[in-house]
Amino acid sequence: MDDVIIVGAGPAGANTALGLTKSGHSVTVIDSRTLLGDKVCTGIIGSECVDKYPPAPNIIFGEPTSAIVTTANGKEYYFSTSYPQASVIDRTEYVAEFSRQAQNNGAKYFLDERVTSVNVMESHVKVSTTQRNLTARCVVVASGFGTSLLSQVGLSKSYEYMVGSQVEVEIQNIQSVRVYLDSLKTPGFFSWITPTTNNKGLVGVISDNKSKHKLEELLKHLALTDVIDKVCGPSRSWGIPLKPINQTYSDRVLVVGDAAGQIKPITGGGIFYSLLCGDIAASVLNECLRNKDLSAAALSEYEVLWKKEIGKEILSSYGIRKFVERIPRKIQSQLVRVAKAHSLIEDIIMNKGMFDLHSQIFSAMFSHPAVSWIFRKNSMDSQGSKFVQDKIVEIGTNKQIEENELVSR
Template sequence: MRCDVAVVGGGPVGCFTAANMSRSVHKVVLEEHERVGVPEQCAGLIAPRVVEMGKANAAIINRIDGAVIHFPSGREMRLKGEETKAYVVDRRRFDESCLDQALANGAECLTGHRFLHLRRTATGMVLRLEDGKEMTARLAIGADGYRSRLGQEAGLSPPREYVRGIQVDLERSMEDQQAVDVWLGREIAPGFFAWRIPCGDRTRVGLCVADGTPSAYLKRLIKLAGHENDKRVRLYSGIVPIGMVRSTVADNVMIVGDAAGQVKPISGGGLYPGLTAAGMAGKVASDALEADDLSTNYLRRYEKAWKAELGKGLDRGYRVRKAFLRMDDDALDLAGRLMDTEEARGVLSKGDIDHPTAIARDLLGAAPGLMRFAPQLLASMFSR
């Protein structure tokens, strides 16, 4: 099979990339699974803007406007926003909505086709699939996740580090359907955090860890959160990349989404940065094909564009994460006490899950004692 562009990975980022290419471009989305949206590997909590990008109102399960933060000592801090901060979505339906956009823009989707190997020719790239078939494309785009096979084949570096996640859907309806719970602490989720998300007649409980066995920590969390007797409906896990990759382009190759490390380091969320970058990738791909220039130099227009839009926020988030990793449970408890004032809670309640560091200046003004945890980091954030 021949095409202009082969997009490896049929998740929302791969589909959104195809949806944002010129309709005249012959584009094919390769998905190794038999169905787009399977398996699910996401907590399903996204900002309203991401629902709009995915045109996925039908995927909404719940609206979230509050949170309860649980600190290691047992202290709780309650936050309540004045507007919807996030939606809980059915990820399968969200992914299918992104696929619908790609199909409406003329893309083909081939399910059940796993990419194995990339070979360069004089006219482009040859993609060898698991069933022995080959596909020839002028441009190959890797949207194939944190361990991007296409990125590896093209010689591109992987993300800096990873955290491992696990979550379970329970047959339990939470009384408060508009608030999520977040747990912090090295005994709960070392190197990251744990969560509980109300999903209508079900409740989603999960966590990510930088070290240790996720399932062992999940068992402990379920007991702590009072869900020992709740029926488990579904258990799923995944790996989240942390840190932008060094380069996201090569001759005739681009990578996007988790493959490029386009993930928020503080929360592990990848849909907003991934979809944002995917829109840019689609446009640059179309322009490059029209110009008949698929060189690394031309494709760097994509890299420059997404880093200009997302790079500063992702870099700040990465440095905040590094500061977080240096905090033991006592430090987390102290930070919780410093932030548990009416003024600081007000600042936190105005936060944006896609731009978490945007409130740093106001938060420091409301709780100046936080400066002790990372003075150089905070000073550098304010100077830019």
């Protein structure tokens, strides 16, 4: 019997496996994919992630220092920083490397095999796949967005999510990341073009629904305006949870990564949090395995620790996301114009080093007098703006944003 079975070899599962094998535990990882790490993803990681989990230099496609933001009214704004705040990486290779290291430390991997059931017994867990039955002292559910395994271990999934759709394209002379804010021509919460390598790039849309259809609309627009040359292959879509599940542990079970909803709610980025929480899961399991106590009470330490690291940031960002969704397009466009005019983005990200702290970026922006003025001005003719204005004051004074406050309106 193994110490731990891990379901899923994305960043969450692979890094949990690596941490556990480093401490000498026996680990089996099961993934339904044949190619490790090959999930739809743009592969942008912030500098904090790069510093903590450095990618090999040969898998870094680029380190962009600029972005062109197109607002709903079609205007383009160029933002740049003097040194890179993020890297665009070969996500498949990056994630696979964690698995290779875990395998070198002795982790067993079963690929192209789907876990069909997880049964938690008093003294162990039974995991069945399409090809075999396995047992272990405990299980880590790292099987990503929408996994059906949570209900089998008595936990509930996150029902609030968005959908991301993405496709590879051929592009010429695009150096900057391009971001399109919601508009009729490029509909969705936001859309992007990220240059990768050899005149290729990734075009994607994140939206609450119909993201695939919205991506097609965007591609038509980009082809017509000669921004892209050719679409390479079919698009792929996958869900992104918007907030964490209620509980990420139970007897002999931990849940890590997208399955747990450990994601940045504003951008949908989840690689860094998955890796971080994989480390935390491994260290708590290490302790619990040594103490021979895998009860929910002992494993609850995992939730305490990951929430201490990223819980507040996720909650605040979730609130801000809900808030931004409510800002009328016209005001969104004005905000970007003001951000450019006052060098807000550059100043906040560069001087305060906040690229990964989305809630703080928005808080800093919203507390700027020029931004508050826009909301005040618009409150005269727009219904929702009074609410916006109130929130600005709160966010500006760094009050904790209560989730329900924003969701219920």
